[in-house]
Amino acid sequence: MKLILLNKPFNVMCQFSAHPSRPTLADYIKIPHIYPAGRLDADSEGLILLTDDGQLQNRISHPEHKQAKTYLVQVEGTPTKEALEKLRQPMDLGDFITQPCIVKHIHPPEWLWPRNPPVRERANIPTSWLCLILSEGKNRQVRRMTAAAGLPTLRLIRTSIGGFSLETHPMLPGEWQEVKI
Structure with a gap:
């Protein structure tokens, strides 16, 4: 099993x-x-897990197993307390209602690699970073949540899935590691 x-x-x-x-x-x-x-969508970056074992694949990805996933999100604008609270609560996104999640306004991560191509910069509009921890992961969920809170996503990086993290397994984009389980 890999x-x-x-x-x-x-x-x-x-x-x-x-x-x-x-x-x-x-x-x-x-x-x-x-x-x-x-x-992960093409326009998102970060950690994905791959395996040759169907049962392990199911345990990692099936929603009933509730694997926590952490995302670093660069958003347009500065989050208010109200916007952060809106993100934390269940949100009706039209086709589903999100589960509650953990959201923090953070400083830009120092260890983060530059994106190629770079994120667009607008002189009159600041950007901010959020850390979101979800126990679900529906199609374009983070982008839809931040947009609904008035903070459009500019860059989205998944940094952890369950107990696996890019902080404990540092890799640049395109690099991979096999881990023992």
């Missing part, structure tokens, strides 16, 4: 099959018969 941690770069598709215009996981990992346990 468990691979990958720091997925920005603009990479979270699949092994070919894509007509973007790189995929196959451009970074050449190990046969492994599959992602969960996904």
